[in-house]
Amino acid sequence: MADQNTDSGGAYRVLARKYRPWSFDDLIGQEAMVRTLTNAFSTGRVAQAWMLTGVRGVGKTTTARILARALNFQREDGSGAPTVDLKEIGVHCEAIMESRHVDVLEMDAASRTGIDDVREILDGVRYAPASARYKVYIIDEVHMLSDKAFNAFLKTLEEPPPHVKFIFATTEIRKVPVTVLSRCQRFSLRRVDSALLTEHLKKIIGLEGLKADDEALALIARAAEGSVRDALSILDQAIAHGGASVDGEQVRQMLGLSDRGRVIDLFEAVMKGDAANALATFRELYDGGADAAVILADLGEFVHFVTRVKLSPAALEDPSVTEVERLRGKAFADGLSHKVLARAWQMISKGIGEVQAAPKPAQAADMVLVRLTYAADLPTPDEALRALKDAPSSPSPSSPPPRGGGGGAPTSQGALAVATRTAEPIPSAAPRASADAAPSLRLNTLQDAIALADQKRDISLKIAFERQVRLVDFQDGRIEFQPAPGAPPGLSSEIQKKLSLWTNKRWAVVVSSKDGQPTLHEVREEERENQLRGVAAHPHVRAVMERFPGAQIVGVRSTAPAQDQDVSAAEPPPEDEE
Structure with missing residues (x-):
């Protein structure tokens, strides 16, 4: 690690330059890349071009200079070979690391993006290095090059002269053409832990x-x-x-960060459902200079930490975690469930976006905290259903919802939909037509036609059969139907053309003036409505709807064993048996 205190002119050097790595041993957090390069140099399998990618500040340009130094390592007596063992300073090392060596050329593609700039490089490739072993071209932010510039590089990248090496660096690897990537050895530099x-x-x-x-x-x-x-x-x-x-x-x-200890106090108030204390703690942090969105982000980070501790106690051994976080995080992990933590995380994540977009972030953050506190002790849908099943009787409509410290305020989490039933599956279409079609394929039902359209991957015709065809009569070679509202005018000719092609026979497709049967889609929708009506009549669901005014049933899914009775047909038990 470099330890020069000042530049040659005596000016102060910032820490990022003063402690910039000079060898692979100084790099931190990039062990996989260093191991690969060490093996490559030791076996003589040195690539002709490298692509370094990663977020800003992880060491892409520094790694490129160290790599150029390794390629051109040479001692004062003229000995030396390409090596990653750079404990001693060679003839070219200092000039390369200070970006002033004549044979190591650095170019910023963000400011030189055109094909003319690339042509300058390609013209210089033909000439041997002046003093070093290799002429090395380091191109930073390579994704900024134009398409023509990239294309000009391709031939040289694939067959470069033996005295030339290319090192590219980018933060936007997806913007680099795959034709360039395929000609380079790629290293993804990781974020440092x-x-x-x-x-x-x-x-x-x-x-x-x-x-x-x-x-x-x-x-x-x-x-x-x-x-x-x-x-x-x-x-x-x-x-x-x-x-x-x-x-x-x-x-x-x-x-402008928030106090970690006070953030934990805010988390505790939220989980207790103490809205007044939560708002007061937030206001204290906000008045102290912390940004509203940053406070919520810190709160979400602590929720994430508690969740990690609950899943794996090894998270407590992270040295970046303070002792206060370690002790209180363990206590919260023991007392809170996964579902509560997951719900808090989702609400905070959504709340951060609301705060960032709000004209008054502090007020938006207040409302996010109010939602969090009122949702803290609400049961999840499956917990609410289990409690209602175990209850001796259904609650009366006048009974207030079970809340601690919040009065009878309704939940702000939107509609709560709880439904349990053994859902009977909708009859499926007939089996698909055989892939090994005979010279003349026979279709006996509309379901056969739908299966054939599915087999042929014609989604538009399949949807038309299901949603736009009110069938009057179906025979092999003839269809009579009434078009549903919204059907395109050329639907009959489209059906006739495709079925004739697929079945190798002529089809007559007739648009009828008679009333046809409901479409398959209309039949399914009617079945769904019947299911919802049956679920709404179930006593458990009625109890939930009474307990949460304004709730809606948005869907039905099967949760009971197959042998259970269908609740859509169940009648409430007599009063003496409830």
Whole structure:
């Protein structure tokens, strides 16, 4: 790791440049790539072009320079070969790492996107390197090149001269043509884990002779989201903000983050259904400078942490987690169910979008917290149904919903639909026509015609048979039907042409003035309505509807064993048996 304090002119060097890696040993979080390159160099299987991809700040350009240094490593006495063991500084190393070597050319494709810029490179490819072993071209943000520029590269990339290597870097790998990707060896640089990034920051603080508490470094690592450059930039800012020492409170104020301890208090108030305390805690965080959306994001992050702890206690060993989060997160994980945590996560995720789009974010965040508190102790649909089944009698319409501390306020989660029945499946269509069709295929029913359209993958005709054909008569070779409202005027000729082609016989398709049978779609809709009416008459469902005014039944699915009685036909038990 480099430790130069200043530039050659005596100016201060920011930490992101001062501690930029100079060898593969200095790279953090990219072990898979380093292992692959080590094996490739040791066996002599060195590629002709590489594609480095990853989010900003994970080390793409730095890796490209280290790779160029490895390709051109040479000692003062002229010995040396391409190697990833770069513990000593070679003849070309310093110039390559400082981006001033004549044979290692770096180009920013974001500002030089045209074919003329690429032609300059291709013209120089023909000439041997001036002093190094290889002429290396490093092209950053390569996805910004134009289509013509990419096409100009293809031939040279496929058969480059032996003295030329290409290294591309991009944050948008999907924008790079596959014809270019197929000619390169690709490495996806990973986001650096928060725990590893925290240890890296701690090491740098020690080298700088400064002090920083673990909470501050953990906050910086989280804010960087896996980017080493972002983490060092934030640390630079925190050192300037706090002087010789950096603590968590300073970092929170600088970044506009919320107090983690108070976020946990907010979570506790929400899970208890204490709306007043939740709103007061949020207002305290907001007045302290935290952004409304950031507060909800931190709340969602803690919900995620508690869920992880509930699934695997190993999450408590994450070094980026503070002691307060560790202790209180374990207690919440023991006391809350998976369903409650999952529901809270969904509501917070949706709420963050609402807050970001709202003209007054603080008010929108208040309403999100109100929804969370009122939903905290509501049962999930299956829990509500189980409770109603186990209850000795159905509740009266005047009974208030069971809430703790919230009075009789109705739920704001939308309609609650609970339905249990043994649903009888809708009769399926006849078996598909045989794929090995005879010279003349016979169709006896409309279902046979639908199956044939399905076999031929003609979805439009299949839908027409099901939704637009009110059948009057069907015989092999002849169909008489009444078109349903909305049917296209040329439907009969379309049916006649396709059935004649598929069955190898002439078909007569007649549009009738008689009233035809309901379409298959209309029959299914009628069956569905009958199912819903049957479910609505069931005493358990009636009890749910009375308990939650305004609820609607939106669908029916089978949850009971096959031998159970169909609830759509069930009658309420006598009063003396309820």
